[in-house]
Amino acid sequence: MYNFKTGSKLIELCKKYNKSIGEITMLREAEVSGSSMRVLTKKMSTNLVVMKDAVKEGLTKEIRSVSGLTGGDAKRLYNYSENNDSLSGDIMTKAVACAMAVSEVNASMGRIVAAPTAGSCGIVPGALLTAAGSLKSSDEDIVKALFTSSGVGITIASNATLAGAEGGCQAECGSAAAMAAAAVTELAGGSPEQALNAAAFTLKAVLGLVCDPVAGLVEVPCVKRNAFGASNALVAADMALAGITSRIPYDEVVTSMYKVGKSIPYELKETAKGGLADTPTGRKIKKEILG
Numbered sequence: 001m002y003n004f005k006t007g008s009k010l011i012e013l014c015k016k017y018n019k020s021i022g023e024i025t026m027l028r029e030a031e032v033s034g035s036s037m038r039v040l041t042k043k044m045s046t047n048l049v050v051m052k053d054a055v056k057e058g059l060t061k062e063i064r065s066v067s068g069l070t071g072g073d074a075k076r077l078y079n080y081s082e083n084n085d086s087l088s089g090d091i092m093t094k095a096v097a098c099a100m101a102v103s104e105v106n107a108s109m110g111r112i113v114a115a116p117t118a119g120s121c122g123i124v125p126g127a128l129l130t131a132a133g134s135l136k137s138s139d140e141d142i143v144k145a146l147f148t149s150s151g152v153g154i155t156i157a158s159n160a161t162l163a164g165a166e167g168g169c170q171a172e173c174g175s176a177a178a179m180a181a182a183a184v185t186e187l188a189g190g191s192p193e194q195a196l197n198a199a200a201f202t203l204k205a206v207l208g209l210v211c212d213p214v215a216g217l218v219e220v221p222c223v224k225r226n227a228f229g230a231s232n233a234l235v236a237a238d239m240a241l242a243g244i245t246s247r248i249p250y251d252e253v254v255t256s257m258y259k260v261g262k263s264i265p266y267e268l269k270e271t272a273k274g275g276l277a278d279t280p281t282g283r284k285i286k287k288e289i290l291g
Contacts (some may be wrong), residue, residue, distance in 0.1 A: 002027040005158035007196050007250040010151060014192040021182065021192045022144040025151035044143045047113045051102070051125035054112050058101025065107035067289050070219040074101035091134050092231055099126025099230035103223040116153045116162045119218045120176035122226035124149050127180040127233040128187065137187055145187040149179035152199050159251070160258035164211035165270040167261025173222075173229040174209060174257065177202040180233035181240070190241050196250040198240035202232050203253050207260050210268035212275025215286040221276055 002024055004010045013024045029040055057063065059078045064071035078097040080086065086093040102122035106112045115124040128149070132142050153162070156175045161167040181198035190198070206229075214220040246253065267274030276282050 002031050004028065004151075005155065007152075007155050007199075007254070010155060011192055011196065020144070020148065020186050021151045021195055022146075022148035022186055025147040025154070026144075028151075028154075029147075041143060044146050045139065047115075048139060048143055048146060050111055050113050051115075051129065054102040054105045054110060054121075055098045055125055055129060056101075057110060058103075058105045059097065063101075063104045063108050063110075065104070065217075065219055066109065067107075067215070067217055067219060069214070069217065069285065069289075070107050070223050071104050073223070074098070074104050088231070091130055092234060094133075095126050095130035095230045095234055096227040097126075098130055099123055099226045100223055102126065103226040107217075107219045107223065115149065116157070116175055116179065117164070117172050119164060119222050120172040120226060120229065122223075123173060123176035123229035123233060124180045124183065126226065126230035127177075127237075128183050130230075131184045131187060131234065131237070135188060141187060145183040148186045148195060149183040152179045152182045152196070155251075156254055156257075159254050161261060163270075167258065168209055168264045168269050169211040169225060170203070170206045170209040170257055171261055172211065173225045174203050174206040176226075177206065177229040177232045177236070180230065181236040184233060184237040185240050188237065188241055190237070194240040194243075197244070197246050198233075198236040200246035200248065200250040200253045201236035201239055201244075202229075203257050204246070204248070205232055205236070207257060208264070210264060210275050211270045212268055212277045213270065213272055214277045214282045215289050216270075216272040216277070217289070220282075220285070 058074045081093040099122035112121040164172040178199035182195035185195040185198045
């Protein structure tokens with residue numbers, strides 16, 4: 001009854017039952033898994049706790065990755081935002097810092113929520129938790145928004161890919177940003193249509209983004225791409241809430257992302273054989289770390 005694989009079907013269900021994307025996604029999950037709404041809410045609430053803990057750890061502790069390539073930048077940026085008038089604004093700077101915090105925790109082998117992947121784990125919490133703080137949203141509302149992000153993730157996974165090894169970074173950080181943008185839009189009171197417009201904007205902004213991890217590690221440029229993914233999501237949400245629409249429908253954007261991913265050379269899909277990984281400095285770092 002509540003099953004969907006495309007954005008158009010999702011919107012159809014939202015209209016039919018007068019519910020948000022988050023609510024339809026919860027009903028779908030209950031239908032598919034056989035779990036009660038209470039159980040599903042409890043599980044998602046656990047994810048929220050993990051996200052909050054990862055943000056706090058990355059912003060307050062001296063985080064360093066095993067390789068030594070990343071760590072400390074999230075805390076540095078957050079402190080900057082606390083003591084300066086940032087050019088991009090307080091909310092944006094803190095969202096970026098939170099996204100980097102979670103990504104740095106991941107790189108240091110800490111506990112995170114893969115949303116939808118470990119490599120893009122900072123984008124949803126970075127954008128969503130910061131927006132929630134500004135909107136003074138309750139944890140209950142944030143959990144609903146996390147189901148919104150899941151609904152968008154379902155449509156991308158069903159019609160494209162979430163894997164950098166298959167579709168490049170557009171499939172990982174791009175999908176995470178789309179999920180975050182939709183979640184923030186509904187959290188702020190936007191309609192399901194506006195949420196998918198926001199998701200479309202984020203994907204269009206990163207079409208063709210390659211996956212080129214230096215030394216094959218999920219650190220450089222991954223942590224900073226999480227930062228830009230969070231900022232992408234917030235800008236997209238504001239555009240959608242302002243009434244701006246995507247001239248290319250969401251489902252067509254997702255299909256386009258998949259086709260673009262298929263055309264990206266294998267050297268630029270998580271193999272660490274191209275892009276930044278194949279620069280002189282990238283090769284030097286690889287030799288220093290891996291020998």
